[in-house]
Amino acid sequence: MSTATATTTGPTTTSAGRLAALGRAELTLLGRSKGMLVTALIVPLLLPLSVAQTLKEDMLAKAGVTMGTSMLAAGVGFAMLFAVYSALTNIFVARREELVLKRLRTGELRDREILAGTALPAALIGVVQCVVVAFGCMAMVDLEAPKALHLTVLGVLLGIVLMVALAAVTAAFSRTAESAQVSSLPLMFVSMIGSGMTVPLEVFPDKLASVLELLPASPAIRLVRGGWTGDLTAYEALGAVATAVAWVVIAVFAVQRWFRWEPRH
Amino acid sequence: MNTDDHVIEVTDLRRVYGGGFEAVRGISFAVGRGELFALLGTNGAGKTSTVEVLEGLARPASGSVRVLGHDPYAERHHVRPRIGVMLQEGGFPAELTVTEAVRMWSGCTSGSRPAGEALELVGLAKRSGVRIKQLSGGEKRRLDLALALLGRPEVLFLDEPTTGLDAEGRAETWELVRALRASGTTVLLTTHYLEEAESLADRLAIMHEGQLAVSGTPAEVTALQPSQISFELPDGYHLGDLPPLDALGVSSHDVAGRKVKLRTKELQQAATRLLLWAQDAGVELRGLDVRSASLEEAFLQIARDVKEEARQKEKVA
Numbered sequence: 001m002s003t004a005t006a007t008t009t010g011p012t013t014t015s016a017g018r019l020a021a022l023g024r025a026e027l028t029l030l031g032r033s034k035g036m037l038v039t040a041l042i043v044p045l046l047l048p049l050s051v052a053q054t055l056k057e058d059m060l061a062k063a064g065v066t067m068g069t070s071m072l073a074a075g076v077g078f079a080m081l082f083a084v085y086s087a088l089t090n091i092f093v094a095r096r097e098e099l100v101l102k103r104l105r106t107g108e109l110r111d112r113e114i115l116a117g118t119a120l121p122a123a124l125i126g127v128v129q130c131v132v133v134a135f136g137c138m139a140m141v142d143l144e145a146p147k148a149l150h151l152t153v154l155g156v157l158l159g160i161v162l163m164v165a166l167a168a169v170t171a172a173f174s175r176t177a178e179s180a181q182v183s184s185l186p187l188m189f190v191s192m193i194g195s196g197m198t199v200p201l202e203v204f205p206d207k208l209a210s211v212l213e214l215l216p217a218s219p220a221i222r223l224v225r226g227g228w229t230g231d232l233t234a235y236e237a238l239g240a241v242a243t244a245v246a247w248v249v250i251a252v253f254a255v256q257r258w259f260r261w262e263p264r265h
Numbered sequence: 266m267n268t269d270d271h272v273i274e275v276t277d278l279r280r281v282y283g284g285g286f287e288a289v290r291g292i293s294f295a296v297g298r299g300e301l302f303a304l305l306g307t308n309g310a311g312k313t314s315t316v317e318v319l320e321g322l323a324r325p326a327s328g329s330v331r332v333l334g335h336d337p338y339a340e341r342h343h344v345r346p347r348i349g350v351m352l353q354e355g356g357f358p359a360e361l362t363v364t365e366a367v368r369m370w371s372g373c374t375s376g377s378r379p380a381g382e383a384l385e386l387v388g389l390a391k392r393s394g395v396r397i398k399q400l401s402g403g404e405k406r407r408l409d410l411a412l413a414l415l416g417r418p419e420v421l422f423l424d425e426p427t428t429g430l431d432a433e434g435r436a437e438t439w440e441l442v443r444a445l446r447a448s449g450t451t452v453l454l455t456t457h458y459l460e461e462a463e464s465l466a467d468r469l470a471i472m473h474e475g476q477l478a479v480s481g482t483p484a485e486v487t488a489l490q491p492s493q494i495s496f497e498l499p500d501g502y503h504l505g506d507l508p509p510l511d512a513l514g515v516s517s518h519d520v521a522g523r524k525v526k527l528r529t530k531e532l533q534q535a536a537t538r539l540l541l542w543a544q545d546a547g548v549e550l551r552g553l554d555v556r557s558a559s560l561e562e563a564f565l566q567i568a569r570d571v572k573e574e575a576r577q578k579e580k581v582a
Contacts, residue, residue, distance in 0.1 A: 010374070010376045012346070012376070013374065024369065028360075102356065103352060103409075107374060108373055108374060
């Protein structure tokens, strides 16, 4: 290829470079949005404390779980729901409605890079919060050291990937940033109550608990908690990973099928 | 197929929207390397629907589109690093500064110019530290153009680049587009400003209701249309008192009250004979207006013709 025009100077872009460029811009934007900062940084760290007030030691003892792992589950769960899922649903809708996504699609970024790059800062904040929560629980509520840390890490990562994909799905069904706050509520409610974040699944009757274990956020929380205590058998861990992966596959399919890159006309 | 000859090739392109609306109804055209091609049309004519397919944002319902020898949708990754796109309506995050937006785009653009150079090109260098939400509509269009130029594209798609600009901004953008074309960039431009197409384009096509009504150089398209002579009939005179219209070389005419409009392909001859007649008769032709065919006239005429054709077709059916 030789033309009179192209005396190209800069380097050819790579996927990582494009993700970094987009992620950096999104991080700048996140830093400038007070509402987002509160949702992403403060809420997930404060909410677990209110959970601590409601959990009764005797109930926990009966279910065979400790205050430490309950707080860990709550902290990690809220980080996923608020810092990642809720924040990103808003961001995806806002970028779509201000035609940023459409403009990005005219460039070299691939579709999945646009979503991933936009999600990068929120996902990183989610990870950092999980770490903060873990250390916080070890320091303040006598959480012991983790027995199978790799399962916990796997749970956090699967959970965050799933939350990013579900945020994109939710955004597809929200017309405005305001309505996104409503349309993200069902998953948040269901996850808080039914995925072992605020109430350990062990307190539910067995049959109900085994259904609740199939909810989107349940396997991630199960891996986080079970990895920490070391209570999960290999079979249980595999089941949780399989459920989480299945949800990721379903969510990615839904994104491909329904995600919209520009506002409805 | 030799891509050096045709940078853009569109063959029987149709685009149908979800609701069944057929926005583009089987159009074909080609743009050569280094050529500036303008797609003209009224709002809703299908210009943007066409350009979006060329940019690889949408798939055609049928027909084929090649840009630089590739399918711009299926082979985006081959095409995108070599093209620049300015959408009719593109967005940038309102809270980023101009420089931050350019830096972000630069990280996603192969062979990118330095941010400062791109902003210099479009005259936005002084506004580099300003948040995008504080830019005027015209400044946002310039930023959009800067991003389209960032990768020194071989092919540039400009969808109504001067809409919303003031006269000065429009002139500056035209100057920039001319310079790009002079340096060998192939440009596909859509506009509804006829003078923009007339002054910039090597070739143009007029689009109407999803079809290409006519295409050619601005001179060719204009030459298809008759020139016009209009005036008021002097008091006491009737149309029949004029020299026979055939003899003047007039192809058609309208009379509205005392106002007469004559159309002719031989303007000089018709005007001379009419004026000699007026001199001999000793009358004054008030409101005399003699004008060669313009792109505007061609444009309006095409809109009328297409409507007429459709009406005829309906009758036949």
